[in-house]
Amino acid sequence: MEGIDDIEHIASDHDQLISVISKLDKTQHIIEPTRNEPTNINSEFNLIKKSNKSILKNVSNILSDTASHVEITKKLLKSQEESKVLSKPLEKPQVERIKRATGYLETKKKVGRWDPIVARSRTVDQVFFPLKKAENRLQPTQAFISKLKTKSELERELEAVDPPDIVQEDDEEEQVYPMSYEEMVEHRQHLAKIRAQESYRAAKAKRQSKIKSKKYHRILKKDRLKQQLKEFEELQKSNPEEALKKLEALEKSRALERHTLRHKNTGKWAKNKMIRAKYDKEARQEIAEQLAVSRSLTQKTQDPDSSDDDAEDNVVIPDIALAQDPMNPWMLKQNNKSNVDAEFDFGYKKYLKGKMFKHKEDSGSEDEAEKNNDTTKACSDAGLNTLKNKIEKIFNNKNESAQIDKNIEEDNSTEQNQSDLNQPIQNNSNITKNKIVETEQKQKENKMKKNKETLNNNKKSLKTKLVATSYWTVEPVENKDKKYTEGVGGAFDNLERNISKQVNMKLDIFRRKLRKLEQLTASKSKKKSKRIGNSESYIPENNLEYLKLATQNKKAIIDEQLLETTSKTIPTEETISDDIMSRAMLHNKIPAEEPTNSNIDPSKFIEVKPKFLNSEISRQETELDVLDDEQVVPKVNIEEVFEEDDVVASFRQEKEDEANKDKPEDINLTLPGWGAWGGKGVKAPKRKRNRFITKFAPKTPRRDENKGDVIIKEYKDLKLDAHKVKELPYPFNSVKEFEASLRAPLGNTFIPETAHRKLTRPNVVTMAGAIIEPMDEDELLQKKNRTFKSSNVIQFINKDG
Amino acid sequence: MKVPRQKNQNNPAHKNVKSEQENTNESQKKKVKRYFELDKPDSKTDTKTDEVKVYNVKVTPRILWNQKQKDQKRQFLKNEYGNTFSQRKQKKKYPGKAPIDPKRLEKHSRGEGLQGIGVRNPIHKLKLQKKEKLYQKALEQAARSEILLTEDQGYVELEDEDSNTRAINQQIIARNIDIAAATKIFELNLDFGPYRAKYSRNGRYLLLGSKKGHLASFDWVTKKLNFEINVMESIHDISWLHIETMVAAAQKDWLYIYDNTGTELHCVKTISKVLKMEFLPYHFLLASVNEYGFLSWLDISIGEIAGECNSRAGRPKAMTHNPYNATLCLGDSKGVVSLWAPTVKEPLAKILCHKTPVSAISVDNRGLYMATSGVDRSIKIWDIRNLDGPLQHYKVWSPPVDLDFSQKDMLAVGFNETVEIYSNCCTQTVSKPYLRHKMAKTVNNFKFCPFEDVLGIGTDRGFTSIIVPGSGEPNFDALESNPFQTKKQRKEAEVKALLEKIPAELITLNPFEVTEVDVPTMKDIIDSKKKLLHVKPKKVDMTPRRKNKGQTHIARKKIIKDAARRDHIEKLKAASALYEKDEQKEKPVRKQSFGVLDRFVSNPTKSKK
Numbered sequence A: 001m002e003g004i005d006d007i008e009h010i011a012s013d014h015d016q017l018i019s020v021i022s023k024l025d026k027t028q029h030i031i032e033p034t035r036n037e038p039t040n041i042n043s044e045f046n047l048i049k050k051s052n053k054s055i056l057k058n059v060s061n062i063l064s065d066t067a068s069h070v071e072i073t074k075k076l077l078k079s080q081e082e083s084k085v086l087s088k089p090l091e092k093p094q095v096e097r098i099k100r101a102t103g104y105l106e107t108k109k110k111v112g113r114w115d116p117i118v119a120r121s122r123t124v125d126q127v128f129f130p131l132k133k134a135e136n137r138l139q140p141t142q143a144f145i146s147k148l149k150t151k152s153e154l155e156r157e158l159e160a161v162d163p164p165d166i167v168q169e170d171d172e173e174e175q176v177y178p179m180s181y182e183e184m185v186e187h188r189q190h191l192a193k194i195r196a197q198e199s200y201r202a203a204k205a206k207r208q209s210k211i212k213s214k215k216y217h218r219i220l221k222k223d224r225l226k227q228q229l230k231e232f233e234e235l236q237k238s239n240p241e242e243a244l245k246k247l248e249a250l251e252k253s254r255a256l257e258r259h260t261l262r263h264k265n266t267g268k269w270a271k272n273k274m275i276r277a278k279y280d281k282e283a284r285q286e287i288a289e290q291l292a293v294s295r296s297l298t299q300k301t302q303d304p305d306s307s308d309d310d311a312e313d314n315v316v317i318p319d320i321a322l323a324q325d326p327m328n329p330w331m332l333k334q335n336n337k338s339n340v341d342a343e344f345d346f347g348y349k350k351y352l353k354g355k356m357f358k359h360k361e362d363s364g365s366e367d368e369a370e371k372n373n374d375t376t377k378a379c380s381d382a383g384l385n386t387l388k389n390k391i392e393k394i395f396n397n398k399n400e401s402a403q404i405d406k407n408i409e410e411d412n413s414t415e416q417n418q419s420d421l422n423q424p425i426q427n428n429s430n431i432t433k434n435k436i437v438e439t440e441q442k443q444k445e446n447k448m449k450k451n452k453e454t455l456n457n458n459k460k461s462l463k464t465k466l467v468a469t470s471y472w473t474v475e476p477v478e479n480k481d482k483k484y485t486e487g488v489g490g491a492f493d494n495l496e497r498n499i500s501k502q503v504n505m506k507l508d509i510f511r512r513k514l515r516k517l518e519q520l521t522a523s524k525s526k527k528k529s530k531r532i533g534n535s536e537s538y539i540p541e542n543n544l545e546y547l548k549l550a551t552q553n554k555k556a557i558i559d560e561q562l563l564e565t566t567s568k569t570i571p572t573e574e575t576i577s578d579d580i581m582s583r584a585m586l587h588n589k590i591p592a593e594e595p596t597n598s599n600i601d602p603s604k605f606i607e608v609k610p611k612f613l614n615s616e617i618s619r620q621e622t623e624l625d626v627l628d629d630e631q632v633v634p635k636v637n638i639e640e641v642f643e644e645d646d647v648v649a650s651f652r653q654e655k656e657d658e659a660n661k662d663k664p665e666d667i668n669l670t671l672p673g674w675g676a677w678g679g680k681g682v683k684a685p686k687r688k689r690n691r692f693i694t695k696f697a698p699k700t701p702r703r704d705e706n707k708g709d710v711i712i713k714e715y716k717d718l719k720l721d722a723h724k725v726k727e728l729p730y731p732f733n734s735v736k737e738f739e740a741s742l743r744a745p746l747g748n749t750f751i752p753e754t755a756h757r758k759l760t761r762p763n764v765v766t767m768a769g770a771i772i773e774p775m776d777e778d779e780l781l782q783k784k785n786r787t788f789k790s791s792n793v794i795q796f797i798n799k800d801g
Numbered sequence B: 001m002k003v004p005r006q007k008n009q010n011n012p013a014h015k016n017v018k019s020e021q022e023n024t025n026e027s028q029k030k031k032v033k034r035y036f037e038l039d040k041p042d043s044k045t046d047t048k049t050d051e052v053k054v055y056n057v058k059v060t061p062r063i064l065w066n067q068k069q070k071d072q073k074r075q076f077l078k079n080e081y082g083n084t085f086s087q088r089k090q091k092k093k094y095p096g097k098a099p100i101d102p103k104r105l106e107k108h109s110r111g112e113g114l115q116g117i118g119v120r121n122p123i124h125k126l127k128l129q130k131k132e133k134l135y136q137k138a139l140e141q142a143a144r145s146e147i148l149l150t151e152d153q154g155y156v157e158l159e160d161e162d163s164n165t166r167a168i169n170q171q172i173i174a175r176n177i178d179i180a181a182a183t184k185i186f187e188l189n190l191d192f193g194p195y196r197a198k199y200s201r202n203g204r205y206l207l208l209g210s211k212k213g214h215l216a217s218f219d220w221v222t223k224k225l226n227f228e229i230n231v232m233e234s235i236h237d238i239s240w241l242h243i244e245t246m247v248a249a250a251q252k253d254w255l256y257i258y259d260n261t262g263t264e265l266h267c268v269k270t271i272s273k274v275l276k277m278e279f280l281p282y283h284f285l286l287a288s289v290n291e292y293g294f295l296s297w298l299d300i301s302i303g304e305i306a307g308e309c310n311s312r313a314g315r316p317k318a319m320t321h322n323p324y325n326a327t328l329c330l331g332d333s334k335g336v337v338s339l340w341a342p343t344v345k346e347p348l349a350k351i352l353c354h355k356t357p358v359s360a361i362s363v364d365n366r367g368l369y370m371a372t373s374g375v376d377r378s379i380k381i382w383d384i385r386n387l388d389g390p391l392q393h394y395k396v397w398s399p400p401v402d403l404d405f406s407q408k409d410m411l412a413v414g415f416n417e418t419v420e421i422y423s424n425c426c427t428q429t430v431s432k433p434y435l436r437h438k439m440a441k442t443v444n445n446f447k448f449c450p451f452e453d454v455l456g457i458g459t460d461r462g463f464t465s466i467i468v469p470g471s472g473e474p475n476f477d478a479l480e481s482n483p484f485q486t487k488k489q490r491k492e493a494e495v496k497a498l499l500e501k502i503p504a505e506l507i508t509l510n511p512f513e514v515t516e517v518d519v520p521t522m523k524d525i526i527d528s529k530k531k532l533l534h535v536k537p538k539k540v541d542m543t544p545r546r547k548n549k550g551q552t553h554i555a556r557k558k559i560i561k562d563a564a565r566r567d568h569i570e571k572l573k574a575a576s577a578l579y580e581k582d583e584q585k586e587k588p589v590r591k592q593s594f595g596v597l598d599r600f601v602s603n604p605t606k607s608k609k
Helices: A002-024 A053-064 A067-082 A092-112 A115-123 A141-147 A153-161 A169-173 A181-210 A214-238 A240-259 A268-277 A281-298 A308-314 A320-324 A343-363 A368-384 A387-406 A411-449 A455-467 A471-530 A536-565 A573-596 A619-630 A638-642 A645-661 A686-692 A735-741 A753-759 A791-800 B002-029 B040-048 B061-081 B084-090 B102-108 B122-148 B170-176 B487-499 B519-531 B554-591 B595-600 B604-608
Strands: A127-129 A710-712 A764-766 B186-189 B195-199 B205-210 B214-219 B224-230 B235-240 B246-251 B254-259 B264-272 B274-280 B285-290 B294-299 B304-310 B318-321 B328-331 B336-340 B349-352 B358-363 B369-374 B378-383 B388-395 B402-405 B410-414 B418-423 B435-438 B443-448 B454-459 B462-467
Touching (some): A053 A067, A115 A791, A214 A240, A645 A710, A791 B122, B170 B462, B195 B462, B264 B294, B285 B318, B285 B328, B328 B358, B336 B358, B410 B443
Antiparallel strands (some): A710 B349, B195 B205, B195 B454, B205 B214, B214 B224, B235 B246, B254 B264, B285 B294, B294 B304, B318 B328, B328 B336, B336 B349, B358 B369, B369 B378, B402 B410, B418 B435, B443 B454, B454 B462
């Protein structure tokens, strides 16, 4: 044991020594891994890569020295030769690469089995799903019966002992439903009704929210206001605390309004408007409205609890002089247009005021002065506020009267109140009415002055009246308008007037003439009745007569010509042959001339010889022939009579024109006299002609080029082109092939029914209700799939991915 | 036995190749010699192999290759199966369906099919090829189903060969046919002036309209009257609409539409003073031309005018429509026939047919031939499909009043009081009529009844119906027009026809133009794509499937020209020979001239006189 310890000690010492020595030499040494503990797993990295072959040789060399060991050495060497040393395992990446490669090949082979199936299913006309057809053949009777078994005796006995649980189907069926069927139906109907109503309401709300009409919204607001007022009243009766809360909320909103700068004249918009207000009436109005809104919002509601002094302070004394100033927007309180935002508050205020009256009346201890005050206040309000406000006030008054009904004692005072209230309104309205009358009178005067004031202008003025904020302002503005119209529209008016005058003049002249004519005709008819031969009265009729006669005359002329011209008879068979001969003689020179003309005119050579048909000879002609014997009646060759030589010439001309129409003309850029003598009759040299006259390439020959007296129009029919295919669809890249694919009809009126069905059957057919399962490997065994051999398609599919 | 034969067959071919090669060598030196100009080598081979017929085939490498392949295959099969293979092939017990006559196939053919060259994607290519097979099957089936056309065309058979068919009048015909058919010969004597008659599309109903306002429609087979009214206005033309319950009449001022009870359905005031009317059944267009030459197409399915234009040809003389492409043919007083489509304001084509006013036009059912007649007492047959010169030019004794083609291309020509029917007069030049019918009434118009061998003639004193054996199509397509249509079928057919209505824009000279690709526009699109950066335009083969068939082949024309010239020269020779004969007769008299002393020479001819 000691020895071992010593050895270990020495070894460690030795190691230390070596390490120290190696440290002296400053180069780094890779230390050979040493195995400290025996392990089962040998790391390949720890193996010492030294071949043991050399060692063996060394050993053998040593052994070969002694003769006795020769045998052993030989054996050793032999065994060395014979023994197969396991080759070094490949490195991991290499191994994996090989694995991957082989794996790929394997899977490729495996997946490749499906290639023909995929290719076939892609190219097949019709695919039927599910792929596996259920066996629908009937089983033979024996086979079917063999499956049925009667119960054995043991089974029967067992059943008798322990009967199988009877499934309680009845219990399941008798489920307890919360409702009967009728109830359920009813319930559902009810729900449906509710839903429908809801949807109607939603639709209505949506529709209403989309309405842009201001008038409509105004009316809506008014309605809402009334509703709220009513509610508020009721609330006051039923729950005064709530009402108070509402009032407080109102007060709060007022405070907020006072706090903010909304509806003031300090905003950017207001400033802009103010700049414009000088010239623009509408801008002025808008600013006035805005200010009115702010004022109404910030006006303190007169709390019944607050002191009278405050109320007195708040009393606005109407400054009539200011209010009447049309140019002062700040004083424009009377606006017809109510501000939309402020309306609710307005209404409340009015209500509150009414409330105040009521309160005082209720209190019973009322001063005449106070009453007066109130009335004056009311008066002022009435005088200043708009027409709508008046209406509202009336509404208030009504309220009052409702209250008054309770207190019969103070009837008189209230009546007075009412009268007091009503009077200023009436006054006001009276004033306005007067004004209207005045303006109308003025207008009438204007009309009297200016004879032709157009109706349109009047209408415009009326419109402006309606738009204007007050009647006082109407006049000057309208005057301005009139000036404008006089300035610009006047010119038009004048023009119109002139034209109308001229037209009228002319019309007058015509009328006069007409009258004269009527008179004349009347007189003529009279004269006619008296004297028939009156020349003057017969002029038009004579004209007609003359025309008629002319046509008749012409006909007569034709007849004469008919008689004069022809001496030819209808060609008989003898004359036909003669004709041919004579024609042959006539054409004698033509063939000699033709070869020089390279352009072939078929009309010159493909003349179909007329064949004389053995047709019926009309009776008239035979009659004529009969006549012939006795007297010489000049026979007319009708074709010669109707024939027009220029028909052919004009047709050919037409054809030429048609052909020349779309021929591009040569562009001549020669400058006559440039670098050479110019003048009349001097032709440009050939070199110049070649250089400066650009000739277009001849167009493709026309269809009618070699066709004689036929004109075929060459045109592009845009309407038809809309129906034509302009781009080739996908699989085609040849026009010819695409057109070929379209050539055959598919309809059953064109081809036999069976063929039609085959050509139009669907690509994919699925059986209704059947589960479509993915393909399984049975498909590989099917013959149709195995025999599919279209290497092109398979290759393409493989390449595609 | 077979091996030596093959060798025999092969040998001459090889020899021919050799000779060809020699020829090519020669051609370098001399002129090019064609195969038919070779004499010597052929004669040699002929002498060697008397038993085997030798055809001279211009041998190309392809043919050689094919031959080689065949030989190899044959050899292979022989090695595999021995001689049994060929025997087995002969001994096929069930040979399958009967072969189809290639002519019939050709008749039903829709032209060249898909080659599969212009489709790059093999999947689509295979699909299209499959479809192509289906087309081929459909074609075969169509050809096979001709067996269902059981009825034969009528004809006239004479006992003695020499006599003419034109001598056969209606009485003789009536005597020789069955009683039911004989009822189709009848006459209606009506009092209201010249009548126009038109048959409905299925040939069951007849519409009569007279100049004096008499309008009647009836089932002419059972003689059951639908309605009979007098419109108290002149009727210039009448027309059936798409079904027999609607009728259009061009009256004095406006166009009226009546139903089958004579109730006025519409008065179309947008179309006035109509002279001629035609109904285009597939487009639902009622085409009309008025006194002033205004053409208008009324779409009767929606009641709108589909097209209007002024023909600028004055009062129309004749009008008809081409059933092939639905264009209107309008004949004017200058002898020009112009073709019109509703969407084009100018004539699609103009043909100068006669130098005198055109009196009648008719186009045959297939749209191949057009017959025109002029006041110049001539009838011309034109190739209307190619718009080419007169195929036939006939001269007659009096100007024809009306022309009409039957379904089987018989041409009826109406003269003053006679109607003559010419059969097969378009492709051949005929000299005498097939039938002739004389009447004591003047002919106004006439129409062949579809699917019947009947010609209805509207005359000045009523209507005459005559039998023309073989004029009508014996087999009808019930899906197309059914003479035995029931009310329900009619209703269904109407709906179907409306669904299949062809828009008016598609009326062009070439009815297949819609199926063609708009190549110029496509080119423009491709060119514009080429200009874009980084966009690779598709390579497209632009050659269209159909060549312009309308274009005349100059080579063909040259041949005709040469033939004409040769003919002409021969005639000239004959004429000159005749002339020379005459001259020779005169010449000896002239030759012996003695100048001033001629007076002393005794003249035998004169002395004779």
